[in-house]
Each structure stands twice: as structure tokens, then as C-alpha cells.
Amino acid sequence: MKNDSNMLLNDTLDAMDVAGLTAAEAKEFRHFYEQAWNRFHLVRTAFSVLSFLLSVLAVFSSTHQ
DSSP, rough: EEEEHHHHHHHHHHOOOOOOOOOHHHHHHHHHHHHHHHHHHHOOOHHHHHHHHHHHHHHHHTTTO
């Protein structure tokens, strides 16, 4: 299952000929890559925090009944 966004970014990075890039091309690619990676990382982090908080809530709500 290769439709995961970070997998697509990793595949794009693997296919890139880094040694053949000019400084300007490398800067442009890095901007694209980091922007997308950080966006997906923010979503993963938000859902992880939400999951943790819901788990804590579930533990405390079940012990106080």
C-alpha cells in the first residue's frame, strides 16, 4: 500500500538525482519537500496528541464510575 503521503515523498526523494542538481534546483526541491513533509508531520502530531488525550480521558472516566 504505497498511497501514504510520506511514502510518496520518500519515493520522490529516492528518484531525485541529488548529485546532478544545481544549487537553485536543490533549494527549490528542498522547499517543496520540506513544506509537504512538515504539513503531514503536523497532521500526524495533532492526531497523536488527540489520541493520547482521548486515551487518558477514557482511563480516568472508567475509574471514577
